[in-house]
Amino acid sequence: MRKLLILALVGLAAQLVDGALGMAYGLTSSTLLLFVGVAPAAASASVHLAEIGTTLAAGVAHWRFGNVDWRVVTRIALPGAVGAFVGATFLSSISTESAAPWMAGILFTLGAYLLVRFSRPLRQRTGAGRLRGRFLGPLGLVAGFVDATGGGGWGPVATPALLVSGRMEPRKVIGSVDTAEFVVAGAASIGFLIGLGSEGFLLPTVAALLVGGLIAAPVAAWLVRIVPAQLLGATIGGVIVLTNARTLLNAGDAGSTVRPVVYVLLAVGWVVALTFAVRALRRTRRARAIVDATPTAATPTTGTAAATPSPDTTTPAVPAGVVAGAGPAGADDDRLAVVER
Numbered sequence: 034m035r036k037l038l039i040l041a042l043v044g045l046a047a048q049l050v051d052g053a054l055g056m057a058y059g060l061t062s063s064t065l066l067l068f069v070g071v072a073p074a075a076a077s078a079s080v081h082l083a084e085i086g087t088t089l090a091a092g093v094a095h096w097r098f099g100n101v102d103w104r105v106v107t108r109i110a111l112p113g114a115v116g117a118f119v120g121a122t123f124l125s126s127i128s129t130e131s132a133a134p135w136m137a138g139i140l141f142t143l144g145a146y147l148l149v150r151f152s153r154p155l156r157q158r159t160g161a162g163r164l165r166g167r168f169l170g171p172l173g174l175v176a177g178f179v180d181a182t183g184g185g186g187w188g189p190v191a192t193p194a195l196l197v198s199g200r201m202e203p204r205k206v207i208g209s210v211d212t213a214e215f216v217v218a219g220a221a222s223i224g225f226l227i228g229l230g231s232e233g234f235l236l237p238t239v240a241a242l243l244v245g246g247l248i249a250a251p252v253a254a255w256l257v258r259i260v261p262a263q264l265l266g267a268t269i270g271g272v273i274v275l276t277n278a279r280t281l282l283n284a285g286d287a288g289s290t291v292r293p294v295v296y297v298l299l300a301v302g303w304v305v306a307l308t309f310a311v312r313a314l315r316r317t318r319r320a321r322a323i324v325d326a327t328p329t330a331a332t333p334t335t336g337t338a339a340a341t342p343s344p345d346t347t348t349p350a351v352p353a354g355v356v357a358g359a360g361p362a363g364a365d366d367d368r369l370a371v372v373e374r
Contacts, residue, residue: 037237037238037241038241039069040066040237040238040241040245041241041244041245041248043061043062043065043066043069043241043242044062044083044241044243044244044245044246044249045245045248045249046065046245046249047059047061047062047242047245047246047249048087048245048246048247048248048249049249050265051087056188056189057147057185057188057189057266057269058080058087058246059080059081059084059180059183059184059185059186059187059188060143060147060183060184060185060269060273061185061269062076062080062083062184062242063076063077063080063136063140063183063184063185064140064144064184064273064276064277065276066079066080066184067133067136067140067184067276067277067280068276071238072129073129073132073133073135073136074124074125074129074132074225074228074229074233075229075233075234075235075238076136076184077121077124077136077181077182077183077184077221077225078121078221078225078226078229078233078234078235079234079235079239080184080185080242081117081121081181081218081221081222081225082218082222082225082234082239083239083242083243084214084218085215085218085219085222086243086246086247087247088211088214088215088218092211092212092214092215095207095208095211095212096208096212098208100204100205100207100208100209101205101208101209101212102201102205102208102209104163105164105169105195105205105213106209106212106213108166108169108170108173109169109170109172109191109209109213110173110213110215110216110217111173111216112170112171112177113173113174113176113177113187113191113214113216113220114177114216114217114219114220115174115177115220116173116174116175116176116177116178116179116181117177117178117180117181117187117217117218117220117221117224118177118181118220118223118224119177119178119181119224120178120179120180120181120182120221120224121181121182121220121221121222121223121224121228122224122227122228123178123181123182124136124181124182124225124228125224125225125227125228125233126228133280133284134280136182136183136184137277137280137281137284138277138281139179139183139184139186140183140184140185140273140277141273141274141277141278141281143183143185143186143189143190143273144269144270144271144272144273144277145270145274146189146270147189147266147267147269147270148271148302149270149306150189150193150266150270151264151265151266151267151270151310152267152305152306152307152309152313153313154313154316154317163200164195164198164200168198172190172191172195173191173217175190176190176191176217177217177220180217180221181224181225187210187214188210188211188214191210191213192210195209195210261314263313263314263317264307264310264311264314266310267303267306267307267309267310268307270303270306271299271303271306271307274299274302275296275299275300275303278296278299282295
């Protein structure tokens, strides 16, 4: 009973992170399950089975709010399902000893990505036209494979590529990736079922993760208005890096003199990333304040043209690297300015 309670707290924590960042449910859950001693394949299988429920709820919510581009969903979900199925089969076929460092290496890399990504503002390109299938297909295939073999990674791989294209609104990127993940999680679960059998799923673990996630969902919606996503992303990235570094060091038989040095270097990098995240958040807030303080044109009266600003009125420029319209800490606009799923 005590273990199930801990697992429910793991699911709750993972959903809080996912709800505030728009990603990292799989990364957080898998990292914490590996840390408490769950086998890599069983951890990934259980997380993906639980994600069928969480991603279904998320997809329906995004659909109701108009955040889904169904053309993108169909073109990224099907290749993603293929990649996830292959990745699940691959992870199921290797031994636990071989799988542990492989999975820890993927999680470590994605955790480092979170550190780098959330230590600076999101820069968006401007583009024209629609995203092509020849781009979406390979992207879904790679993201699905990484997601299944690493226990998470669909969002951190797929969302940045869609965001930097500049051809989709951030809210539709997050909504479309979330919705497509339901298909990916289902395909991964089928792959694990074939490779591991029904005993490969730790059903009490799945239930605990799911219950914790459902409880945390409304809390996460509140949390995103309180805790700046930029700081939370850098914080969770550091936790994932340090936790999986332990597995990698054990796999490499690192000596007692090497371990402290590695941990110190990683901790210093974590602090630096948090410092940059704070600076980026302040720049975003200042940019928002400047935009809000900019005078607007006078409201036109009936039968007359709209008043135009005087020649000496200037519009302050938004600092480089800051998304115009990014809101204050906790606001929805601020989340879309810094979050990638």
